[in-house]
Amino acid sequence: MPRRADPERIAQKREQIAVEAGRLFAAQGYDRTSVAEVAKAVGTSPASVFYYFEDKASLFRAVFERDLPAAEALIARHVEAPDPVTAILDVLDALARDAADPSASGMLIELLRRAGDDPELLAVVGRTANVLREGLAALISRGITEGAIDPDLDATETAAWLQAIVDATYLNARPGHSPHIELHRTVLGYLNPPQGRQEEPNG
């Protein structure tokens, strides 16, 4: 016996549809997943899905709206850490954690693809990306101050580049292969002050 207009129940159903849609979008892609399939997976009709979501695009966006609080929590957990370089590695590890999962890889690809067509989606993921970039940039700045990171690096540019490298680990995902070792070596090699890589500036 469904209570009438129960807002909690509505939110629950929305969530359920979004989760099921996310699964299908990741596995098959956006265009190749019909709203009818999503409805079937959740045990309802297409019309019902359109009751909870304005259109198919907003259904896709819902999957990524869940990422923002997670990103904020991740940064909050590490921004005050004693060693900034270790904190950067921990954040990147967390971001790359799902890289081995092929469906996560598929979802990133769909995201990159749809972001060009849907400005609202771009705004949603842009907010999440900004939180991560600013958090990483703060850690990088602190690492520079403490002498652990090359002062010639621009904190924000470097943060963006590290994010791109994490994304690349998703695109290069192979089952049973964890990107952590390569990721750590890459990041440390990039951030380190240029000892050994170049000669002393003024002999």
Place this chain on the structure above:
Amino acid sequence: MPRRADPERIAQKREQIAVEAGRLFAAQGYDRTSVAEVAKAVGTSPASVFYYFEDKASLFRAVFERDLPAAEALIARHVEAPDPVTAILDVLDALARDAADPSASGMLIELLRRAGDDPELLAVVGRTANVLREGLAALISRGITEGAIDPDLDATETAAWLQAIVDATYLNARPGHSPHIELHRTVLGYLNPPQGRQEEPNG
């Protein structure tokens, strides 16, 4: 006055259609680009396009079939270079050259997306990627032998990772931003023997 059954003319027309299709696929994506649009762009009819290509998927593949000879030539140009590390950087620079072009970035995404659905496409790009990976691995091996690259690295794994880094430059593409500086610093920091990054193995 079209000559009848002129094979050169056929190849030319195929090429023309493939080029126009590549432009549209990169800008709009595979699913959102209809064969009718491609036909219009090339000044002909959908039926004519289907005369030159078996189906839409083979039209997409044609765009990437052109990459294999280019990859082979690129590797051949650098595999005998005197300094392997410089040669690696030159190859990666060439691969990242198009990263600033946003349509090239879009095409990479469409490729990743379609490769999961089209085994023949996967084979086509797999051949190109293998040529590049093996060429890079050969240069890495030589760099290890000559002491310029950390001997703890596996040549083939490292080559694959460098390819992923190149992909990252595409993901980080912004107008007016050249990826070369980040790319060089990343690659050199990764390949270098571990001087300065870690302590002596046995004090």
Place this chain on the structure above:
DNA sequence: GTCTATAACGAGATAGAC
């Protein structure tokens, strides 16, 4: 070899009963 015309199909979205 290239066209016009259209077949065959499935998509997103809506109407209106209940």
Place this chain on the structure above:
DNA sequence: GTCTATCTCGTTATAGAC
């Protein structure tokens, strides 16, 4: 709130004239 039924549109691909 959720359903059945359907509308409308665009897609790939083909048939057949020329």
